[in-house]
Amino acid sequence: MKTEEEREAHRRFVQALQHEHLICAKPGCGGAMEIADQTPHAARIKTYEATCERCHAAEKIAGREQASPPWDLASITMMAEVHLLHEQPACPYDETPITFISLPNPRRKARYRLLCYYCGRHAEMNWPPPEAKR
Ligand SMILES: [Zn+2]
Ligand SMILES: [Zn+2]
Structure with missing residues (x-):
């Protein structure tokens, strides 16, 4: 996580993961987002699709698979x-x-x-x- 953009993407991922309230990222919208878990069966990272209830913008929120180095x-x-x-x-x-x-x-x-x-x-x-x- 280096850039501000990546940091923000990770923050939104954690919010989706923890079923927290997610707000639409479109400027001036601020609508609540409906989050659907679209993780394929047996996938190791989660993939969500968030949809704004107000402007209907869709946002894909997904992990970034990285297996190495493994946990010690x-x-x-x-x-x-x-x-x-x-x-x-x-x-x-x-x-x-x-x-x-x-x-x-x-x-x-x-x-x-x-x-x-x-x-x-x-x-x-x-x-x-x-x-x-x-
Ligand atoms: Zn919106
Ligand atoms: Zn990790």
């Missing part, structure tokens, strides 16, 4: 720890809030998939490790 173990552990504290962890590369999905746990361990819907980075892990149990 330290950042995965850090994100899981933040999640465990009931706070929102963010992708260390692009600061997008990451998504935790609980997976079926065959051995009674919590297993999670961590996903960043902006860059498509993802990881799976067992959590918590035994020493973190309360």
Whole structure:
């Protein structure tokens, strides 16, 4: 995220991802936007189509897939720890809030998939490790 334009595009992506109120970007409009999730099945990044309820302008809001370098173990552990504290962890590369999905746990361990819907980075892990149990 370097240019102001990219920063703004990322900001709108995060708003769509978190189901926040999105306002039409057309000068002088300010209408509320209806957001439809158009992510193809099995895609790693999210794609939304936002439509202004007032001027009917359409806007495509999508992540930018970037898989390398992948998350290292330290950042995965850090994100899981933040999640465990009931706070929102963010992708260390692009600061997008990451998504935790609980997976079926065959051995009674919590297993999670961590996903960043902006860059498509993802990881799976067992959590918590035994020493973190309360
Ligand atoms: Zn508008
Ligand atoms: Zn990311």
